[in-house]
Amino acid sequence: MEIDLSKPILDRNERLAEENRRVFDEKGVFVLDLMASPGAGKTSTILATIDALRDRYGIAVIEGDIASKVDAEKISAHGIPAVQINTGGACHLESDMIQRAISALDLDEIDLLIIENVGNLVCPTEFNLGENAKVMILSVPEGHDKPYKYPNIFEISEAVILNKYDTVSVFDFDEDDFRSVVGKLNPRAPIFPISATKGDGVSAWTEWLAGRIDAARASAEEV
Amino acid sequence: MEIDLSKPILDRNERLAEENRRVFDEKGVFVLDLMASPGAGKTSTILATIDALRDRYGIAVIEGDIASKVDAEKISAHGIPAVQINTGGACHLESDMIQRAISALDLDEIDLLIIENVGNLVCPTEFNLGENAKVMILSVPEGHDKPYKYPNIFEISEAVILNKYDTVSVFDFDEDDFRSVVGKLNPRAPIFPISATKGDGVSAWTEWLAGRIDAARASAEEV
Numbered sequence: 001m002e003i004d005l006s007k008p009i010l011d012r013n014e015r016l017a018e019e020n021r022r023v024f025d026e027k028g029v030f031v032l033d034l035m036a037s038p039g040a041g042k043t044s045t046i047l048a049t050i051d052a053l054r055d056r057y058g059i060a061v062i063e064g065d066i067a068s069k070v071d072a073e074k075i076s077a078h079g080i081p082a083v084q085i086n087t088g089g090a091c092h093l094e095s096d097m098i099q100r101a102i103s104a105l106d107l108d109e110i111d112l113l114i115i116e117n118v119g120n121l122v123c124p125t126e127f128n129l130g131e132n133a134k135v136m137i138l139s140v141p142e143g144h145d146k147p148y149k150y151p152n153i154f155e156i157s158e159a160v161i162l163n164k165y166d167t168v169s170v171f172d173f174d175e176d177d178f179r180s181v182v183g184k185l186n187p188r189a190p191i192f193p194i195s196a197t198k199g200d201g202v203s204a205w206t207e208w209l210a211g212r213i214d215a216a217r218a219s220a221e222e223v
Numbered sequence: 224m225e226i227d228l229s230k231p232i233l234d235r236n237e238r239l240a241e242e243n244r245r246v247f248d249e250k251g252v253f254v255l256d257l258m259a260s261p262g263a264g265k266t267s268t269i270l271a272t273i274d275a276l277r278d279r280y281g282i283a284v285i286e287g288d289i290a291s292k293v294d295a296e297k298i299s300a301h302g303i304p305a306v307q308i309n310t311g312g313a314c315h316l317e318s319d320m321i322q323r324a325i326s327a328l329d330l331d332e333i334d335l336l337i338i339e340n341v342g343n344l345v346c347p348t349e350f351n352l353g354e355n356a357k358v359m360i361l362s363v364p365e366g367h368d369k370p371y372k373y374p375n376i377f378e379i380s381e382a383v384i385l386n387k388y389d390t391v392s393v394f395d396f397d398e399d400d401f402r403s404v405v406g407k408l409n410p411r412a413p414i415f416p417i418s419a420t421k422g423d424g425v426s427a428w429t430e431w432l433a434g435r436i437d438a439a440r441a442s443a444e445e446v
Contacts, residue, residue: 039260122289123346141362141390170393
C-alpha cells in the first residue's frame with residue numbers, strides 16, 4: 001500500500017490560501033509570489049520594483065528564507081515595511097506562514113504585497129499562498145536550459161523575468177532557445193530581460209505589473 | 224494534534240540508504256552526492272572531474288532532474304555510463320531512486336559513482352543516498368550571502384566548490400565574507416574556487432576527491 005503523504009498538507013494549504021485570498025480581496029491588496037533559484041536576484045528585483053512603483057502604490061514585502069534576516073533588513077532600509085519569515089528547514093513558503101506574517105502588517109496601507117519565496121525552482125510551485133500572480137526570475141548565469149529541467153515553474157508563472165541580462169555575453173546563454181522553450185511551455189507569459197542592479201529593462205516589467213494591479217482593482221470595483 | 228508526515232519518509236529513506244551503502248561497500252564503489260542550485264554548474268563540474276580522473280578510476284554518473292535527459296546525454300557523449308533519473312516533481316533524489324538506477328550499471332567496473340542531485344540547496348540535504356560524501360557547488364553569480372540563507376547545506380558538505388570563479392570580478396562577490404561564514408558553519412570543509420568550463424582550479428578539487436577515494440579504499444582493505 002502506498003499513501004500519498006503530501007495530499008493532506010497540500011489540501012490544508014489550499015484551504016488557508018483561500019482564507020488569505022479573501023483577506024487580500026477585502027483589503028484591496030494585490031499579492032505577487034516571486035519565485036527563483038538561490039541568488040537569481042529576487043531581492044534586487046524587488047528593490048528595483050519598489051523604486052519604480054512606490055509613488056503609485058503602497059508597497060510591503062514578505063521575505064521567505066530558511067534562515068537569516070538580511071533580505072528584510074535590505075527592504076526596511078529602503079523605507080518599505082518588511083516581514084521576514086524563517087522557515088527553519090522548509091524549502092518553500094506555505095499559507096499559514098503568510099497568515100502569521102500579514103498580522104504584522106497594516107493591510108489598509110498596502111496596495112501591492114510582494115512575497116519573496118525561498119530560493120527554489122521546485123517546491124514553491126505547488127503551494128498557493130493566496131496570491132494574485134506567481135512570477136519567476138531566471139538569471140542568465142543559470143543557463144538557458146533550465147526550462148527543460150524545471151518545466152513546471154515556467155508553466156505556472158504569469159511572467160518570466162530574465163535577470164542579470166547584462167552578463168549575457170559572459171555566459172553561453174542561448175536566448176533564442178530559451179524563448180522558444182518557454183514559449184512552448186507557457187505561450188502567454190511575457191519574458192522581461194532586466195538588470196535589476198543596473199536598472200536596464202526594469203520599466204517594461206514594472207509597467208506590466210502595474211497593469212495587472214490596476215486590472216485587478218478595476219474588476220474588484222465592478223463586483 | 225500534529226503529525227510529522229516527513230518522519231516515515233525519512234526513516235524509510237534511511238533504511239534504503241543503508242542497503243545502498245552495503246552494496247557500494249561490497250563492490251568497492253566510492254559514491255559522491257553532488258548538490259547545488261539550478262545552473263551552478265553541476266554537469267560541467269562532473270565533466271571536468273571525469274576528464275581529470277578517468278585514467279585512474281572507472282567512473283559512472285547518475286543524473287537527477289525533474290524532467291529531461293539532457294545531462295545524461297552530455298555525460299554519455301563523453302564516453303561515461305550515465306543513468307538519468309526523472310523525479311517527476313520531486314525536488315531531491317531518494318535512496319529508492321538510486322537503488323533502481325544502479326540496477327542499470329555494472330558496479331564491478333565502477334570505482335567512482337557521481338550522483339548529480341536535483342538543483343536545490345534545501346531538500347537534498349535531508350536525504351542520505353548511501354553516499355560516501357556530500358559535496359556542494361556554489362557559483363559566484365549566486366552571491367556570497369548564500370551561507371547565511373542556506374546554512375544547512377554548507378554544514379553537511381565535506382567540501383565546497385566555488386564555481387564560475389572566473390566571473391568573480393563581474394559580480395559583487397565578497398570572497399572574504401564568504402570564506403569567513405563558511406568557515407564558521409563548517410571549519411573542516413575545504414573551499415575550491417574553480418572554473419569548470421575553463422579548467423582553472425579543477426585539479427585541487429579532483430586531487431582532494433582522489434585522496435578521499437583512496438582513503439576509503441585503504442580503510443576497506445584493512446577490514
